[in-house]
Every structure is written in C-alpha cells, then in structure tokens.
Amino acid sequence: MPSNSPISRIWQNPSAFPQEEVLRELENLLRSNPDFWLKINREGIIVDYKTSRFVNIGDKPESLLGQHISVGLPPYLREITSEALAYLSDKKNLVFWKEYSYGEEPNIRHVEVRFVVLYDGYIMSNHRDITERKRLENAFLESESRFLSMAQNAADSIVIINDEGIIQFFNKTAENTFGYKQEEVIGKNVTIIIPPDYKDKHDEFLRRYKETGETHIIGVGREVFAQRKSGEIFPCELSVGEFKTKSGKMFTGILRDISQRKLQEEELYQYRNHLEELVERQTMDLKMSKNIAEEASYMKSLFLANISHELKTPIHAILSYAELGAEKSATVPPEKIKEYFHIIDSSGKRLLALLDNLLDIAKLESGKMRYLFERNCLKETTKFVINEMRAILEKRGITVVLLNNEERWEADFDYERIQQVIRNIISNALKFIPNDTNIEISLIKREFIPRKSQSYVKGIGIQIRDFGPGIPSEDLDKIFEKFIQSKQVKAGTKGTGLGLSISREIVNDHNGLLYAENHEDKGAVFTMLIPSSREGIR
Numbered sequence: 206m207p208s209n210s211p212i213s214r215i216w217q218n219p220s221a222f223p224q225e226e227v228l229r230e231l232e233n234l235l236r237s238n239p240d241f242w243l244k245i246n247r248e249g250i251i252v253d254y255k256t257s258r259f260v261n262i263g264d265k266p267e268s269l270l271g272q273h274i275s276v277g278l279p280p281y282l283r284e285i286t287s288e289a290l291a292y293l294s295d296k297k298n299l300v301f302w303k304e305y306s307y308g309e310e311p312n313i314r315h316v317e318v319r320f321v322v323l324y325d326g327y328i329m330s331n332h333r334d335i336t337e338r339k340r341l342e343n344a345f346l347e348s349e350s351r352f353l354s355m356a357q358n359a360a361d362s363i364v365i366i367n368d369e370g371i372i373q374f375f376n377k378t379a380e381n382t383f384g385y386k387q388e389e390v391i392g393k394n395v396t397i398i399i400p401p402d403y404k405d406k407h408d409e410f411l412r413r414y415k416e417t418g419e420t421h422i423i424g425v426g427r428e429v430f431a432q433r434k435s436g437e438i439f440p441c442e443l444s445v446g447e448f449k450t451k452s453g454k455m456f457t458g459i460l461r462d463i464s465q466r467k468l469q470e471e472e473l474y475q476y477r478n479h480l481e482e483l484v485e486r487q488t489m490d491l492k493m494s495k496n497i498a499e500e501a502s503y504m505k506s507l508f509l510a511n512i513s514h515e516l517k518t519p520i521h522a523i524l525s526y527a528e529l530g531a532e533k534s535a536t537v538p539p540e541k542i543k544e545y546f547h548i549i550d551s552s553g554k555r556l557l558a559l560l561d562n563l564l565d566i567a568k569l570e571s572g573k574m575r576y577l578f579e580r581n582c583l584k585e586t587t588k589f590v591i592n593e594m595r596a597i598l599e600k601r602g603i604t605v606v607l608l609n610n611e612e613r614w615e616a617d618f619d620y621e622r623i624q625q626v627i628r629n630i631i632s633n634a635l636k637f638i639p640n641d642t643n644i645e646i647s648l649i650k651r652e653f654i655p656r657k658s659q660s661y662v663k664g665i666g667i668q669i670r671d672f673g674p675g676i677p678s679e680d681l682d683k684i685f686e687k688f689i690q691s692k693q694v695k696a697g698t699k700g701t702g703l704g705l706s707i708s709r710e711i712v713n714d715h716n717g718l719l720y721a722e723n724h725e726d727k728g729a730v731f732t733m734l735i736p737s738s739r740e741g742i743r
Contacts (some may be wrong), residue, residue: 234659245290284411304318315339358377364398365458366395366456369406372392372396374391399432442463446651530542565703581620583618584609605643627733629704646670650664650737651666675729676723717734
C-alpha cells in the first residue's frame with residue numbers, strides 16, 4: 206500500500222514508513238493520550254514524560270529531563286521502573302504490567318502501568334488511573350459478598366439452577382431442609398429434590414420456556430411438593446425469579462417448608478367444621494358435670510343426714526337409759542336394770558363402730574393407713590369372720606357355704622384388714638337378703654392387671670354371692686363411692702354407706718380389685734381379687 210494512501214496509517218503498518226515518520230506519529234499519539242506516560246532509555250535516564258489529571262509527579266519536564274529515575278521519580282515509581290528495566294532487559298519483546306497505589310487515606314489512588322520497548326530501543330511506560338474501576342470492583346465484591354451472606358443465612362431455602370436445570374447454588378437452609386450438603390447437589394439436576402411424580406412437569410416447563418419464552422411460575426408464588434434426601438415428600442411454597450449471565454439464563458427458586466402450616470390449617474379446618482359438634486359435646490360434658498356435682502352434693506347431704514341420725518340414735522339411747530336407770534334403780538328389779546345396761550352397751554358398741562369407720566375413711570384418704578403384709582390363708586380368714594358373725598347369722602337362719610374344698614387359699618395380705626373387707630361385704634348382704642337363705646363363698650384364681658400397673662400377675666380371691674334382690678344396674682359401681690349408697694338404702698334400709706367404700710380402698714391398697722355384679726339367676730356377687738404374691742409389686 207503506498208505511503209500517501211488516504212487509508213494508510215503508521216500504527217497499522219509501521220514498517221512501510223521511514224523511522225522518523227513512525228516516531229513522529231507515535232509521539233503525536235502519546236501526546237493525545239490522557240494517561241500519564243514516561244519515556245526512558247535503557248540506562249534509566251528520563252527522556253520524556255507527560256502528566257495526567259490524576260497521575261502527576263509535580264515537576265516541569267525541563268527539570269526532570271536528563272535525570273536518572275533514582276533522582277527524578279518519587280519512591281513508589283522508582284521501584285516499579287527499576288523492576289521493569291530489569292525485566293525488559295532480558296525479555297525485550299514482552300510487556301511488563303503491574304498495579305500500584307500512592308497517596309494517603311482517604312485520597313489513595315490506584316494505577317495500572319505497562320512498560321514496553323519502542324522501535325528505537327527506548328522504554329515507554331503508560332500509567333492509567335484505575336481508582337474508579339477499583340472502587341466499582343470493590344463495591345461489586347462487597348455487594349456479592351453481602352448477597353452471598355444474605356442468601357446463605359436466609360430463613361428460606363434458595364436454589365439457583367441454569368437453563369439446563371443444573372444446580373449452581375444451594376444455601377444452608379436448603380441443606381437443613383432437604384438433608385443434602387451443598388457439595389452433594391452442585392452440578393446435579395434439580396430433579397434430585399423433586400418427587401418422581403412431578404419431574405416430568407418440571408422438564409416440560411424448561412423445554413417449553415426455552416422454545417417459546419412463555420412462563421408459568423416465574424414471578425408467581427405457588428404451592429408445590431419437594432422431596433428430602435430421606436425420601437420424605439413435603440409441601441412447600443415456591444417463588445421463581447430469572448436473571449441473565451454471560452453463560453446463559455439462571456433461575457432462582459425460593460422455597461419455604463409449609464408442612465407445619467398445613468397441619469395447622471388442617472387442624473383449623475377440622476376445628477371449624479366440627480365446632481358445633483365440639484360445642485354440643487362440651488355442653489353435654491358440662492351438663493353431666495353439673496349433674497354429677499349436684500348428685501354428689503345431694504349424696505353428701507344425705508350422708509351427713511344419715512351419719513347425724515346414726516350418731517344421735519345410739520347417743521340418745523345411752524343418755525336415755527342411763528337417766529332411766531338412775532331414776533328407777535331403787536324401784537325396778539335387777540333384771541330391768543340389766544336390760545338397761547345391755548341397751549347402753551349395744552348403743553356404745555354401735556357408736557364405736559361408726560367412729561371406727563369414720564377414722565378408717567380419714568386414714569385411707571390421707572394415706573396413713575398402715576398394713577402388715579404377711580403370708581396368710583384366705584380360707585381361714587373367711588372362716589374366722591363367719592364364726593365371728595355366727596350369732597347374727599343363726600338368728601336369721603342364714604347359712605354361709607364355702608364351695609371350694611382346697612385346704613389352703615394362700616396370699617400376701619393384711620390379715621385384719623381383709624377380715625374387715627369380708628365382714629363389710631357380708632354385713633352389706635344381710636341388709637337386703639331375706640331370712641332363711643344362703644350366702645355362698647367360692648375361691649377364684651386368675652391373672653389380672655393390678656392398679657397402676659401394665660403387667661399381668663397371678664391373683665387369688667373370693668366371690669361372695671347372696672340370694673337377695675340384687676343391685677340396680679346404675680348402682681353397681683356407685684355403691685363403692687363415699688357418701689353414696691344404693692337406691693334401696695335410700696328407700697328405707699339404714700346405714701352410712703361407708704363399709705363398701707372402705708373395703709374397696711383397702712383392696713386397692715393391696716393392689717387388688719373389688720367389684721359387684723348381679724348373678725344371672727338371682728342375687729348379687731361381690732368379687733375380691735388380690736395378688737398371690739407381692740413380689741415385684743411396688
């Protein structure tokens with residue numbers, strides 16, 4: 206190409222032009238360069254330089270030209286220039302590049318410098334101020350660091366994938382939610398956290414989006430299902446965003462585990478739809494509680510009335526016959542005085558028995574009842590009670606029959622307290638059964654679960670059957686409650702109703718069972734069952 210061609214340029218083809226023209230063209234280019242530049246020879250002598258707005262060594266060219274760099278340049282430029290000279294002396298055709306800083310806070314400037322060897326052997330250095338670029342880079346790094354910090358510590362799971370569905374980012378919450386470590390999923394397809402039934406839908410979404418650009422979930426929150434590493438499928442709330450990079454489009458998924466919220470919503474739904482039923486049920490419970498409280502109050506009042514009567518009757522008899530005896534002692538025969546003392550004695554014993562029952566109730570309720578557990582024969586204990594009550598039984602023509610012929614009915618129990626239970630049950634039967642009838646007592650052996658236990662134990666006990674009218678079905682369990690007696694007692698049979706309540710408490714303390722039922726033929730059956738041995742029972 207001719208040198209005078211209008212499109213010919215020295216910087217395009219310098220070998221086609223004289224050296225003087227090349228140098229002149231280069232100088233013109235350098236003079237128009239806004240950067241600071243410095244020209245030196247290989248001995249380090251400053252040949253020429255041009256200052257710039259930010260990089261300025263402060264002296265006029267005529268005062269620095271011809272000086273050595275060790276004298277004419279500030280320290281931070283001396284070191285860099287000396288290093289460049291040493292480097293380019295061996296590698297003449299290469300470029301020496303470096304960044305340096307100068308100044309003091311807050312006015313530090315950052316400079317990028319390049320040293321090259323010119324055609325005439327001189328060395329040219331071009332110094333470009335990059336302070337603003339550094340500020341932008343630092344701001345970008347700070348922004349990126351802040352984003353990563355926020356993303357890593359966000360309360361929701363954040364998963365970033367590319368347009369092929371490959372996971373690029375997986376934050377700490379996602380690790381905790383899905384059970385994967387970040388290194389396990391980076392580079393894997395996002396379908397690793399999508400349930401099998403939903404993988405086809407996801408693949409179809411990506412395919413359609415790449416083909417048509419149509420979006421269905423980007424920028425729109427929706428509920429989806431995800432899958433943990435354990436295989437558990439759970440509901441979550443998903444929001445998807447999109448951004449572009451040099452390598453292509455990226456999608457950011459923000460997922461929130463809503464399992465707990467779904468449970469609460471279901472509970473709320475169930476509660477709302479069954480509120481009427483719950484209100485009705487609670488109303489019934491309140492009515493039942495009210496009825497129970499009223500009945501308990503009534504029974505307590507009835508008990509207090511009965512106990513007052515039971516106390517007043519013997520006390521009245523004692524006082525009346527004592528006064529009568531004192532008045533008549535001089536005029537009535539000794540037989541009559543003996544009768545008075547007999548009535549006083551009988552009333553005193555009746556009063557003493559009543560007080561004993563009240564004391565037993567107090568001890569049982571306070572847990573102060575003491576027991577002596579020993580190996581005893583239940584059959585002999587029953588026989589002792591029968592013999593003790595023989596006078597009363599014979600007077601009414603009632604026979605007690607022991608149906609089992611085994612000699613020993615052995616168990617660990619308190620001898621006197623079990624006697625009290627048997628005595629109370631037989632005494633209760635005597636209130637209702639007619640004269641000239643039988644009471645049958647039989648041995649039972651079977652396994653049962655004691656109170657406050659979950660394991661079966663071997664048990665032994667007795668069943669006491671009478672041939673009276675039986676017990677009203679609604680009273681079968683109430684007769685063991687304090688202050689409450691059978692309706693038949695209310696109808697006229699006197700008593701406090703404490704005997705059976707005391708008996709059940711005693712059997713309970715033996716870790717046993719005491720209950721009543723009606724025989725299919727006639728009469729009531731009371732069953733007492735206690736552990737054969739207390740070994741292993743607490």
